[in-house]
Amino acid sequence: MTFDSLSPLDGRVVGTFPVHDGDDVGAAVARARQGARGWRIQGFRGRRRVLDAWRRDIVAHLDELIAVVRAETGKPVGDARLEIMLALDHLSWAAGHAERTLRRRRVRAGLLMLNQSASLGYLPYGVVGVIGPWNYPVFTPMGSLAYALAAGNAVVFKPSEYTPAVGDWLRRSFVRAGGAPEVFEIVTGFGDTGAALCRAGVDKVAFTGSTATGKRVMAACAETLTPVVIEAGGKDALLVDADADIEAAADAAVWGAYSNAGQTCIGIERVYAHTLVYDRVVHAISERVRELRAGTDDAARLGPLTMPRQADVVREHIADALASGGVLREGALVETGQTLAPVLLVDVPESSSAVREETFGPTLVVNRVASMDEAVAKANAVRYGLSGAVFSRRRGRALAERLRGGMIAINSVISFAAVPSLPFGGVGDSGFGRIHGADGLREFAYAKAITRQRFRLLTLTTMRRTPRVDALVQRIIRLLYG
16 A cells, blocks of 8 residues: 655655555564664764764755755745754764763762762663654654664654655665665654554654644553653744844744744744834734745745645634634735745734644734733743743843743744754643753663672671661761761
8 A cells, every 4th residue: 555745836746655554664663673783783983974974965965855855845945955954963963972972981879889880871772763743854853863873773764644755765865875774764654654653662752743643652652661752732932022122033033933834843823022012023023924925936935834734723723813803914814725825913812722722834923911921921821831932132041941841042033953962842732851962862762870899898788787787877877967
């Protein structure tokens, strides 16, 4: 059984791929299990050589990958290029920092165990299943693929059914660069294929996608106590303080809201502007929104939505915002199709789905607040906790600390995703666990502690312990901790 990957640009078939069933997935995991042994034996430096070669191969065939990303997602060429650049930076960082982050190191044993030598190291799980999204089909899964591989695992990658050609391209590039095929396996298909991967005996699953699907992944993995890292949705807010640089805040809001046609988990969907600058903020954003045009041609700044049914969600949220009293400041409600005009909504009630639920499309809600305390309270009032942004000259750090989320940018948006040393992830319905950075490397390895007795001292762990020793322990407790 096969399925076609259709381009949202023109409906053409980008490629035809197999629908892998449980047996196919199990076979892929078995092959990866064999590959994991040799991959681990290569050590950090051997793996780095392969990953560096993979990075160079991607660069050598950059235009080819850009074309595949554009064909399957519909995003503009410039956005595809930027996504790949960020992915390359993370691939380079993971390969270059794995050894110093995960290698075994000595730790202090403490006074009580001064006769013990203690060390801590991080070992690969073995085989990691990666379930990727369609909105950033290179950058987002690379946050799991690169870090899992650098940590010494083999991977089995299940790309989204909307972007299987991108996943297949990445795997072929890895093999072309000298990586063993069984170290990077790929399975394609729909939800059942992803569920089969969760149950196929992998040692960990890294999932990126909607909160609802993330819960189903967790439920499947719970059957075998397979650990998971979940990077789910968001409803991120940008706060504009009274002393903010209005023009910079407007630029950031428009980029955060409308880049990739709003299909960004860490994108900006809400703006809370202080009443003293609210009108200026709305005016500045409106000017910039009017400069944007959605289309399928090369000159369009926004492409079509990748997933057809997501357009219906966007339309529902816009309609609900207007029905509940919100005002359509810019754009129009497009009744059909996947190519949606950028929409700016103002004065939308906080109870509206456009404020509370992830829209994942080219919309932005800008609401007025009387104070930054009110802004923080409203920003934190949703069930998501992924990321956010603050524009303020004096109180940026203080406000950022109060926002609920795993990543906050001050006087910029989404900048944390481009810093490879920073962990990426959220709380609440945005998921848990981290990719990127040292935390991301450790996410794909388990801690292993080792002690070695260097010389005999007072032995407490014996059934022949005497009353005299117990009395000595009593004195030690009072001396050290009293």
